[in-house]
Amino acid sequence: MSPNGSDRSPRRSMRRKLLSALTLGLVLATATGCQSSNLPRLGMPEPRDQQGHTVLFLWQSSWIAALAVGALVWGLILWSVMFHRRSRSKVEVPPQFRYNMPLEALFTVVPLIMVSVFFYYTARDETDLTRISSPTHHINVVGFQWSWAFNYEHSVQIHDDQTLADPRGPGAYDVGTPGEPPTLWLPQGESVEFDLTSRDVIHGFWPVDFLMKMDVIPGVVNHFQVTPTVLGTFRGKCTELCGVNHSQMLFNVKVVTPAEYEAHLADLRAKGQGGNVPSGITTTGAGNLQK
Numbered sequence: 001m002s003p004n005g006s007d008r009s010p011r012r013s014m015r016r017k018l019l020s021a022l023t024l025g026l027v028l029a030t031a032t033g034c035q036s037s038n039l040p041r042l043g044m045p046e047p048r049d050q051q052g053h054t055v056l057f058l059w060q061s062s063w064i065a066a067l068a069v070g071a072l073v074w075g076l077i078l079w080s081v082m083f084h085r086r087s088r089s090k091v092e093v094p095p096q097f098r099y100n101m102p103l104e105a106l107f108t109v110v111p112l113i114m115v116s117v118f119f120y121y122t123a124r125d126e127t128d129l130t131r132i133s134s135p136t137h138h139i140n141v142v143g144f145q146w147s148w149a150f151n152y153e154h155s156v157q158i159h160d161d162q163t164l165a166d167p168r169g170p171g172a173y174d175v176g177t178p179g180e181p182p183t184l185w186l187p188q189g190e191s192v193e194f195d196l197t198s199r200d201v202i203h204g205f206w207p208v209d210f211l212m213k214m215d216v217i218p219g220v221v222n223h224f225q226v227t228p229t230v231l232g233t234f235r236g237k238c239t240e241l242c243g244v245n246h247s248q249m250l251f252n253v254k255v256v257t258p259a260e261y262e263a264h265l266a267d268l269r270a271k272g273q274g275g276n277v278p279s280g281i282t283t284t285g286a287g288n289l290q291k
Helices: 010-030 036-041 052-083 101-129 258-270
Strands: 137-144 147-152 156-159 162-164 172-174 183-187 192-198 203-207 214-216 222-226 232-238 250-256 282-285 288-290
Touching (some): 052 101, 137 203, 250 258
Parallel strands (some): 183 250
Antiparallel strands (some): 192 222, 232 250
């Protein structure tokens, strides 16, 4: 018995601490509010386009590999703690493995192989995601402080005074409604190429449910392609800190049937919004547009 009258041994105290730690971990895991249906996606939203499944598979594979490595490392740590503790072995310092060339070579080769495998699959999927292959539609996404404009079937607008002509003729533009996030319309089942340009600073174009994002850089035209598969309205946001109203630089993504998409473009032209977004459109605040 200890001097304060307690009969708890160090081993019992360690077991109680371990039980408390496991209980805390269980509480943290269950208090996040995640549904069981979301667990296989590991925090990612459900893909709403063909390309999103590539991103999700890479994300899941990376997590599985990381968890396997983590389980191995923690297993070795716990094994060392349990089986080489001084109270069990009665040895002050366990045997050391200095200058063990096979072991040191293993510690070097295995991480190199792991990094090489991660690099290969990441480079392969990145190449696939950024490949442009005869898209059915082109949309010029224009980022500016602090909102978005969309040129449908467009001429690519690099600057207000510099435009790359599209031989297919004038399209239509949409800047949304003052005070509301603009809406990007997409046709279901048809490939769309996004041509990303900025009028001022670097922005980040992220249609969240498509699991793909890319920087929008002044003077540079970046591209990627999606093929929406699910009808509905989804969310999008800017992912680069671009100024005081960055957090309000939001947009919606509305996936409709091809017939509804063409009808929307015709409606924009009927309202006088044919061609590219005018260079004189500015913002008076987040999402408040004026000519």
